[in-house]
Amino acid sequence: MEIPIQRKAAFLCLAQFCDWIPTPAHDGVVQHPFGVEGRSNPADLKRVGQVLAEAILVYEDGERRAMAIRRHFEVNAPSTPWNEHPFVAVPHYQTLYEGAPAEQHVRRGALRRNKLTTDRPRFPVVWLCALPNPAPERAMRSLRIESRSEDWLAICGLTLFEGRENPLRYEGLQLYRLTLPEGLEDPTERWNLDVDLGVVTRTYELSPFEPEQWLSEPDKGLGRFRPAARPYRHLYAEITASPEATLSLLDTKSGKRYEFDLGKVTSGAELQPRSDNVRVEVLGRSKVWLHGIVVESETQRPTPARLAFRSEQGKYIPPYGHCADNDIAMTQLYSPDLRMGDDCFAYVDGTFQIELPVGEVYVEITKGFEYEPTRKKLTIRPGQRELKLEISRFTNLRAKGWVTADSHVHFLSPSTAVLEAQAEGLNLVNLLVTQWGNLFSNVGDVSDGSIVSRDGSTLVKIGTENRHHVLGHLGLLGAEGEPVYPLSVDGPNEGAIGSLLWSGLTEMAEACRKRGGLAIAAHLPAGFAEAAAGIVSGHLEAVEVAPYRLDRPGSFDLIFYDWYHCLNCGYRLPVVGGSDKMGTYMPVGANRTYAYLGQDDFSFANWAKAVRKGNTFATTGPLLLFSVDGKVPGDEIRLGAGGGSLQVQVEARSFVPLERVEIIYNGRVVAFREVREGTREMAFREEVRVTGPGWLAARCSSRLWWPPAPANLTFVVAAHTSPVYVVVPGQDLLSAASASYLLKLMDGAQSYVKNLATRPEAERLAQIVRGFEEAGGKLHRRLHEHRIRPLYY
Structure with missing residues (x-):
């Protein structure tokens, strides 16, 4: 031929x-x-x-x-x-x-x-x-x-x-910025981009990035949704193409097409098309491959951390092996990556490799709540091969006997959980097996029970979250042997559709305790129904508080509403914090527990013992220490009839500014300090008059918050201590309003079981109902003994 x-x-x-x-x-x-x-x-x-x-x-x-x-x-x-x-x-x-x-x-x-x-x-x-x-x-x-x-x-x-280069061979991926003739609300809808010898992998707009402002922002480490620069004047495109390629930009409104010779585009200079006023430039064409290290300033030893590099335009540049565009959906991504709002981060073990453009880049480094979040401008030189970054502590609560833990984590492999925990300054991650309909998570990790970091400072313990879509959720932490099953019952949404109410949540909590575990009510204020029966019957030992940002009056009090009612009935419940992490939108430990171990060795058993003892605080940022007449949370103070005056002392430190610290007595604010412009540290002493039995605790808050999760739930920056208990001989702490509230919750849960639940066999159903009746009867008897009539309003 x-x-x-x-x-x-x-x-x-x-x-x-x-x-x-x-x-x-x-x-x-x-x-x-x-x-x-x-x-x-x-x-x-x-x-x-x-x-x-x-x-x-x-x-x-x-x-x-x-x-x-x-x-x-x-x-x-x-x-x-x-x-x-x-x-x-x-x-x-x-x-x-x-x-x-x-x-x-x-x-x-x-x-x-x-x-x-x-x-x-x-x-x-x-x-x-x-x-x-x-x-x-x-x-x-x-x-x-x-x-x-x-x-x-x-x-x-x-x-x-006729070109000089093989038309089938493409150059490495490059970022181009096109300057459009006019600003638009959504340039990607009007403008179509194509290249004849290559691939346009992505087109997008970037929110404005002001480096000097970014370096000085107070919310370092939190991530943010950044305001859009509407109308957009620039369109960004990532392209791999032959040096001989022609880039075409089509205005779908006018039908006009602009063409550029990509081989003529150079860094730092805009190229006009063969006609008219659209321009294109390549960003960061000169790059270097770096071996990076993050060290702790005091020891100069490598330390795991969460970090993010950004270009001069604000584009996220991930270390090698990490995602440039994180998938935040539940179950989708197990990699050590994070996306909070518009800000992406990577978890590294103290070392990393990365390709960075020569010139100015920006880095953000964080490591939990006890390190200074750091933002810096870096200058990357041609031929540079190494990069050293430092992060410093502003306090060390572990050295003072405290251990920090996340009580509620999903969808991580245990080894990745160790890495992310170390990078977030956590000692313990409770990785919870659970069920969503026909989907089960982390069941394959049950046989290992726990995994410990090489240095012994970080532990991942497998537990379960046992759930019902009406009756509530429980965290069953650290039970030995087989998990407490079933994980979810009586669908839909959480149990499989058509599944029976095999077991009540209170029974599950009892089974956990018999196996040496710690049973807690999960993520209050959400899902608190049968937990009331578990608390009254003595099977739940702590409450996990989730300080969600609720846009309504009194929302901060609403966060603690159920817990305060339980405390006002005399049930001693320490507080724990858990992130309920279900995707890369949430950092492990964003909501965490600090528990005081003192001289005890770090282990799950000793941590659970410390939680039960009650010297804890839950936090989404601030470190909050509290005492009453020298007594710490979990302790009790005995007073004579009529009460007395007590000296309270509170100290708060935070990696982001906070505005208000409050002293709570039986659910009411009795003292506070406020710094409206925000401060990293607050401390004060106050004399508080108490009139009878009760409890005292401290809480603090900030105007800042973590970026919203997919369900539009976000944590406010806040902390709350467990209570110091005030005892008056011969007097019982029992609020009529609070007892009535708990009775109504138990009545409502029992009504659901009797009327709407997908029923098991009659004997099993009767046993579940009997659990509610016994708990309700127990509280009714206490009210009767004190001649208190329940309030049904």
Whole structure:
């Protein structure tokens, strides 16, 4: 076959495919790949490099140059096994970026980035190869294709390419910024971007990034939703393309097209199109590959941390192995990454590798609540190979006998949980197995029970969250042996649809305690119903408070409403904090527990003992220490009839500013200090008059908050201590209003079980109902003994 050309070109691009390789059986005789001793020669079953034809260039002066077309090099069959691409040819389709709308991220997670091929056919595949012309300066008369094998080769097309570079080879991914002729609310809807020899992997807008303002912001480490720069004047595009490529920008409103020669675009200078006033520039073309280390300033030893690098434009640059665009949906991402609002972060073990642009970049480093969050401007030099970052402590509560823990974490592998805990300054992560309908999480980790970091400072303990969509949620932490099952009952949403109410939550809490675990009511104020029965019956030992930001009057008090009612009935319940982490939108330990171990060795058993003893505080940032007449939370103070005056002392320190510290007596604020402009430290002493039995605690708050989660729940920056208990001989702490509230909750939960629950067998149902009746009867008897009439309002 001969094709006339009559022109010059640097590359001859062929679209082609060949036949399939015959099977190992031929004429009924099996072909053995390595032969059979004494009977046959080895058989080439793959025929790699088999010359199928020669492409012969015929120049105007009659000279000929031949180039081989080989199987698995320049060509392949139209369908091949996975990962059997030829060496110097590419398929006729491209792997394209495809994302998912934000609302789909929440429902089912984003599509995996750069993995979906939107135009890939099932078959056939046509292979494209670019044969280099050995003498591109000479005119060619024709191209001859001559067969060199009995196996067939199909030539589908020929394109002559006059550029100097192989058109099938693309340069590394580059970020381009296009300046549009006018600002728009959503440039990606009006403007379409395409490149002829390459792939546009992403187009997007960036929120404004003011470096000096960012460096001085008070909410370091929290992450933020940043205001959009509407109308947008710039469109950003990530492109991998040939240096010979042409970038096309189409205005879908006017139909006008702007074209740019990408090979002419340089760093630091805008290139105008071949006409008109749109401009494009490449950002950060000069880059260096760095080996980084994060060290603690005091010891100069590597330490795990959470960090983020940003370009001059504010674009997140992840360390190698981390996601550039984190998927925040539940169940979708187990990697050590984080996205809070618009800010992404990576968890590193103290060392990392990263490719950074030469010039100015910005870094943010955090490590939990006891380290100074750090933001810095860095200057990256050409040829630089190493980068050292430092982070410093402002306090060390572990050295003073405190241990910090997250009581409520989901969807992490235990080893990743260790890394993230160390990077967030946590000692203990309670990784909870649970159920969402037919989905179960972390069940495969149950057999390990726990995993400890190499230095012994961090422990991941497997527990369960046992849930019901009406009756509430429990955290059953650290039970030995088999998990407490069932995880969820009586669907929908949490139990499987149609599943029976096999067990009450109070029974589950009792089973946990019998196995040596710690049973807690989860994430108050949400889901507090049957927990009231568990507290009255003595099977729940602590409450987990989640200080959600609720946009309504009195919302801060509402967070603690159920807990305060329990305390006002004389039930001694220490507080714990848990993040309820279910995706990369939430840092492990964003809401955490500090428990005082003193001289005890760190272990789960000693931590649980410390929680039961009651010297704890729950926090989303501030470190809050509290005492009454020298007594710490969990202790009791005895007073005579009529009460007396007590000296309270409170100290709060925080890595972000806080505004208000309060002293609470039986649910009421009896003293406070406020600094409206915010401060990192607050401390005061106050004399408080108490008139009878009760409890005293401290709490503090800030105007700042963590960015909202997918369910639009976000933590305010706050902390609350467990109570110091005031005892007056002969008097019982029992509030009529609080007791009535608990009785109504138990009555409501019992009503659900009797009327709407998907019932188990009659005897099992009666046993569950009996649990409510016994708890309600117990509280009623206390009211009767004190001649208190319940308030039903």
